[in-house]
Amino acid sequence: MTSVSVIDELKKFQILELLEQGKRVDGRAFDEPRKLVIEPNAIPKANGSARVRLGDSEVICGVKIQPDRPFPDMGDKGIFICTAELLPFSHPSVETGPPGPDVIELARVVDRGIRESHMIDLSQLVIEKNKSVVGVFADNVVVDYDGNLFDTCAYAATAAILSSKTPKWEMKNDVPTLIEGAELNIPITTIPVSVTMGKIGNHIIVDPNGDEWDSMEARITITTDSNGNICALQKGGNGGFTFDEVIQCGKISVKVGATIREKLKQVMGTKK
Amino acid sequence: MGGRDTELVLLDENGIRCDGRKVDEPRRIMIKAGGLKNADGSAYIEFGDNKILVGVFGPRDVHPKHMSNTDTGILRVRYHMEPFSVTERKNPAPSRREIEISKVIKEALEPAIMLDKFPRTAVDVYIEVLQADGGTRCAALSAASVALADAGIPMRDMVAACAAGKAADTIILDVNNEEDQAGQADMPIGYMPSTDKITLLQLDGVLTPEEFKKCVETGIKGCKIVYELQKKALTEKYFANGDSK
Numbered sequence: 001m002t003s004v005s006v007i008d009e010l011k012k013f014q015i016l017e018l019l020e021q022g023k024r025v026d027g028r029a030f031d032e033p034r035k036l037v038i039e040p041n042a043i044p045k046a047n048g049s050a051r052v053r054l055g056d057s058e059v060i061c062g063v064k065i066q067p068d069r070p071f072p073d074m075g076d077k078g079i080f081i082c083t084a085e086l087l088p089f090s091h092p093s094v095e096t097g098p099p100g101p102d103v104i105e106l107a108r109v110v111d112r113g114i115r116e117s118h119m120i121d122l123s124q125l126v127i128e129k130n131k132s133v134v135g136v137f138a139d140n141v142v143v144d145y146d147g148n149l150f151d152t153c154a155y156a157a158t159a160a161i162l163s164s165k166t167p168k169w170e171m172k173n174d175v176p177t178l179i180e181g182a183e184l185n186i187p188i189t190t191i192p193v194s195v196t197m198g199k200i201g202n203h204i205i206v207d208p209n210g211d212e213w214d215s216m217e218a219r220i221t222i223t224t225d226s227n228g229n230i231c232a233l234q235k236g237g238n239g240g241f242t243f244d245e246v247i248q249c250g251k252i253s254v255k256v257g258a259t260i261r262e263k264l265k266q267v268m269g270t271k272k
Numbered sequence: 273m274g275g276r277d278t279e280l281v282l283l284d285e286n287g288i289r290c291d292g293r294k295v296d297e298p299r300r301i302m303i304k305a306g307g308l309k310n311a312d313g314s315a316y317i318e319f320g321d322n323k324i325l326v327g328v329f330g331p332r333d334v335h336p337k338h339m340s341n342t343d344t345g346i347l348r349v350r351y352h353m354e355p356f357s358v359t360e361r362k363n364p365a366p367s368r369r370e371i372e373i374s375k376v377i378k379e380a381l382e383p384a385i386m387l388d389k390f391p392r393t394a395v396d397v398y399i400e401v402l403q404a405d406g407g408t409r410c411a412a413l414s415a416a417s418v419a420l421a422d423a424g425i426p427m428r429d430m431v432a433a434c435a436a437g438k439a440a441d442t443i444i445l446d447v448n449n450e451e452d453q454a455g456q457a458d459m460p461i462g463y464m465p466s467t468d469k470i471t472l473l474q475l476d477g478v479l480t481p482e483e484f485k486k487c488v489e490t491g492i493k494g495c496k497i498v499y500e501l502q503k504k505a506l507t508e509k510y511f512a513n514g515d516s517k
């Protein structure tokens with residue numbers, strides 16, 4: 001992501017040298033994510049929200065739920081759209097204006113992880129088939145950057161969705177009309193958790209921080225669901241992974257994902 | 273923007289407003305200096321239900337280069353609202369309203385900053401409205417001043433801002449969302465107390481000349497309350513236990 005910060009060769013060398021000795025720059029184990037802080041309902045006006053800090057990367061996600069037209073080929077399903085944006089104060093190099101390829105990839109990977117896990121049961125979000133459905137918009141804004149925005153955004157979006165209450169609408173004269181006072185929990189089927197790993201030399205590290213992010217040759221983001229199944233994956237960077245490394249990454253993502261899922265459940269008070 | 277109560281009483285017989293405040297009472301205000309790691313200076317403000325984050329960079333190189341000025345530094349301000357900050361999801365692209373507010377905030381801050389000390393550079397102020405509830409431009413301007421001070425940029429004074437207005441035929445301090453929608457006038461004011469200069473002034477609504485004068489006076493009173501909280505935020509960051517993150 002935003003491969004912009006200037007990291008000098010010395011620092012890169014130091015990071016690699018430490019890894020050869022089995023150590024990371026910030027003292028973590030190879031498979032240890034940074035400290036995760038989740039503050040649910042940070043934006044009371046949104047239908048659901050969360051402020052999430054993973055190390056020094058920070059994201060606010062707000063969920064807005066409103067009636068929308070269904071996609072033409074999916075008239076019996078609600079809509080889910082997840083976006084991500086880097087706010088200009090998140091890093092000195094971020095510029096305003098239309099998002100670049102890195103940010104577009106970020107938004108799409110986060111969207112895919114949640115969509116493909118079928119976290120939200122979209123079939124329950126239909127007001128009238130083929131005419132009007134409920135749209136769930138999860139907008140992520142990055143407030144501070146220190147590497148691995150994929151997981152920071154994914155955890156923020158997941159927590160924000162878990163905290164969401166959806167209003168109810170009914171069709172009156174062909175217009176979706178709000179039913180006052182009716183509020184439902186959003187239908188949740190599973191909790192997707194993404195785990196992003198970087199490859200530096202022959203080492204696989206979980207949740208790379210900003211300096212590690214700039215030093216790695218390749219990365220892989222794997223999303224798992226509550227059953228421990230893998231539901232989305234994205235490889236990035238100009239290096240590659242061997243078959244064994246990919247399998248190893250899969251195992252790590254299930255294991256690390258489970259601990260993060262427990263944390264999400266504990267903070268959000270959900271059972272699934 | 274919500275709260276369209278037909279029965280809404282803006283001012284009751286005891287002089288209490290729809291959110292329980294007195295006529296000359298501002299909403300709850302909390303300002304925090306700092307908080308962002310990557311920005312050179314930052315601030316967070318909660319002004320009633322408004323929640324706004326501001327980050328500042330600079331003075332730094334100007335991109336694109338042709339914008340730079342050999343005589344003075346330039347100030348750039350972006351005011352932006354998150355899609356989830358208002359009742360109906362807002363399109364994330366900058367609206368005409370946001371572009372105008374960016375400009376008035378920029379022009380309100382320029383007199384405060386000693387830009388002539390930094391020719392060929394730019395100071396960038398990024399304002400992000402996380403939650404909006406009427407009076408965002410004033411809250412944003414107040415927070416931006418604190419963020420600029422936090423970035424260590426030389427300033428003549430901080431700009432404090434607060435709105436005054438008219439609802440139920442009465443001049444009120446700090447117009448909230450309901451009062452803005454149903455009231456008679458809204459006047460945001462930005463003010464530098466130590467130089468006694470008004471640097472932001474807008475008005476929507478009708479006021480008699482007497483009301484206009486009272487409205488400005490009321491607004492300035494509000495600015496002075498905000499000013500004390502701005503100073504407190506900086507004092508808390510820089511003079512309390514040396515904790516500076």
